[in-house]
Amino acid sequence: MEINTHVIDLPERIYIGNGIISKVPEYFDQICLKEPYLIVTGKHVRKIIVDKITKEFKDYDIIEVEDANLDEANKVEELAKKLKSNVIIGIGGGKSIDVAKFTAFNLNRKFVSIPTAPSHDGITSPFAAIKGLGKPVSMKSKEPVAIIADIDILSSAPKRLINSGIGDTLGKIVAVRDWKLAAKLRGEYYGDYTASLALLSARHAMNTTRIINRDLTYGVRLLVEALISSGVAMAMAGSTRPASGSEHLFAHAVEMLYPEGPLHGELVGVGTIIMAYIHGINWREIKKALKRIGAPTNAKQLGVPDEIIIKALTIAHTIRPERYTILGDRGLTRASAEKVAKETGVIP
Template sequence: MFEKSTWIRLPRNVVVGHGVLDQTLDAVDELHLAGRPLVVSSPTPHAVAGERVVDQFEDAGYDPAEVVIDEASFDAVQRVIAHAEDVDAGFMLGVGGGKAIDITKMAADDLGLGFVSVPTAASHDGIVSGRGSVPEGDTRHSVAAEPPLAVVADTEVLAEAPWRLTTAGCADIISNYTAVRDWELAHRLKNVPYSEYAGALSQMTAEMLVDSASSIKKGLEESSWIVVKALVSSGVAMSIADSSRPASGAEHLFSHQLDRIAPDPGLHGHQVGVGAIMTEYLHSGPKGRWRDVRDALGAIGAPTTADELGIDDETVVEALTTAHEIRDRYTVLGDGMSEEAAIEAATVTGVV
């Protein structure tokens, strides 16, 4: 008897466009959620958009509560859970970058509350995913979390955010190329479950973004539109896979390790982009497609070298040789790179 089953949890409303932040209330009303909204954000997103969202709910007689977090950590999740219980929240809105959205979806999952994602930056593909990514000591957890019931992505807000946040989002998408390669490798070598649909969607998303690279320009609101659609699509791939595998391979392990060891870590997307240049080299060799990855990143103005990331050469090599320890996820890094091989990969690709 055929006994397999699968649950794919996707948002019901994805609202993208100029000024749609002011439709957050409508997007929520349409979901028939009950009770008091809790708006979770971090400092800048709170000022940029969080207060406007709170005002909308206040004007509609909802009695909204709000909380501002400043880090992505399990402690922050616990603080938000405690606050939500104190104010007797009925549902939650995460307003911000990856940090605020991850914390909100994890707290909502714990409390069994509905969650609405309101990105203020097109900087990461966790906008739609049902995954949370949080460091703890020497490891980085990718945990199941509440996927959003709705996403409200205002391209006016996204376009006004610093441009580097948008290039970080592009790089997070471009890194899907190597993430899918790692996933396929793990499937072949370790029998890790693989979804053809999620793999194909993730790869197609990266290809479409690269094909649109010439339309992604600073000062053009249309760029935010292109990037946010790609971020949504990549998040959907993660939801189909019920794993971050379609969008997170060795290049993400490299970035998570940089977050631990670099004195001043860069943006998530920028780090995974530089990681992807080197892991593409590891997959396909000196004549392989690592130049295409580098050129695609360069075309949208994302960093392609350690210097541009603001880290020194030794840190790159240390992150490469220890990245496999971040979590139990088989990738092209295998059971770890030797220092010589890491120096070679970083040098040939021009990262150092």
């Protein structure tokens, strides 16, 4: 079989540990990152973390972003050009990191990921969710040259954000099944090793739900490693296929119909329950795992009207028509969507 050239860009160094945030300048020296630096962060994170990192920096600037949208990304890009920044550093949650990696990709600069909440696998992946591009899906972005994950900081994130990361990672159970289905029915490329890595992430997330209530620090470390390996799986596949399937299409559909609603990972968790049911996977185990940590498992807990759930299920297949999943080309009828949502207890 002829194999086309496939380039895999992976992080040069991943640092994980307790209280390591103060060692950032030392880590930068180890991997020869040169100033000037541009730090992309949020207002809250800047006050509590960024100042600790920049004490030994000489040539740098900081820009705060409020959302992961095209306008904010353009502002960051203009400042990076003006400063001639060699490295763009994302410090914070998903928004700051997504804008930083998207800008780094556009300018071909090095990107460093310093997450403050384990809310999704974007801390590692070379893809970013940027609003304003006309698509509710992730765009190709820069892979991190380094990831610095301080478990003390990540463990202090709001529990809801931690649970969101668990929900996002459990979704790989469905994503890999959808990917394999597309390979069988559409002849799409399928990577066994990459799929196995994504499923390993999901298993770690499942184990996290059994551990985190009694040992937060260890549970968060396990989750962070799962998020990182999920991001690596996407980098190896060259797409989001190992980590994003019909469960993500459902989440994106709800986000489109009901903006400013639940967290992305919360929607993915509920989407995983529904799509696992359709696949014939043990959806009850997934629902039980989410209940263990107090994550939403139904529309009421999500704060989303039942009608939005049903509508999202009927249009999910149109979000990325080129991505074949268990939803097929025609998606679910309204009657089927209502039946599935009721059978899984997502709506009463």
